[in-house]
Amino acid sequence: MKKVLLIMFVVGLVGSAQAQFGIRAGFSSSNFSDTNFEPRSGFHAGIYYRFGENFLKVEPGLFFSQKGYTGTDDQGRSIDEQLNYVEIPVLFRMSLIPAVNVFLGPQISFLASRNYQLGDVTSTSLEVLTAYDLSGVAGAQVVLPLNFNVQASYDFGLRSLNYFNTAVKNQVFKVSLGYSF
Structure with missing residues (x-):
């Protein structure tokens, strides 16, 4: 019975007229909280699934x-x-x-790899910080013609990374371009 309900729920989400799959990629500028380091530039890319009513939508x-x-x-x-x-x-x-939305939500992140460079010394050890991060995400999006969108967001860490036994949190500003199918 549980499997049938789960299948009905998934089919309902996928079959919803307001549901959209999409891709998004862009520029990131990150740093640790409570440090005097400089921000690091990077990128982010991935997929999303958006469903819900016109006024309020959910996007994992x-x-x-x-x-x-x-x-x-x-x-x-x-x-x-x-x-x-x-x-x-x-x-x-x-x-x-219709063309502008704001968003807020939780995010869990899993550490996949690390590349630390200090002068000529390199380290890829993952043992100097926690394996996952919990953060909040807040931002705004503008929906463009032809199913494109552009958004800016800020990820604020909610959990200490315990980086070399120091309580720091990730802080990331992102600007990205997306496309909804």
């Missing part, structure tokens, strides 16, 4: 995102910390007017 997604920071240490050596995550956001979109 699956994305790859680069995060981290840059800077220099006390001896003047350059630092470049690139953290690659698989993200699963669940956004709640509220339409202000």
Whole structure:
């Protein structure tokens, strides 16, 4: 019985007239909270599924995102910390007017890989920080003609990464272009 209900629920979501699949990619600028590091530029890309009524829609997604920071240490050596995550956001979109919506929602991110460069020393060890991150996402989107959209968002960490036993959180500003099928 549970399987039948689950199948009916999934078919209802997929068959909804207001449902849309889409792709999104763009620029990211990330840093750690409470540090004096410089932001690191990166990118993010993935897929989303949007469903709901005209005024309020729900949008789960699956994305790859680069995060981290840059800077220099006390001896003047350059630092470049690139953290690659698989993200699963669940956004709640509220339409202000037909072409503009604002959104807010939770996101869980799983650390996929790490590339730390300090001068000539490189490390890929994942043991210096937690394996997952919890954050909130807030932003706005403009719907463009031909099923395109552009959005800006801010990811604010809710959980300490315990980075080298230091309580820091991810902070990421994103600008992206999307296409809904």
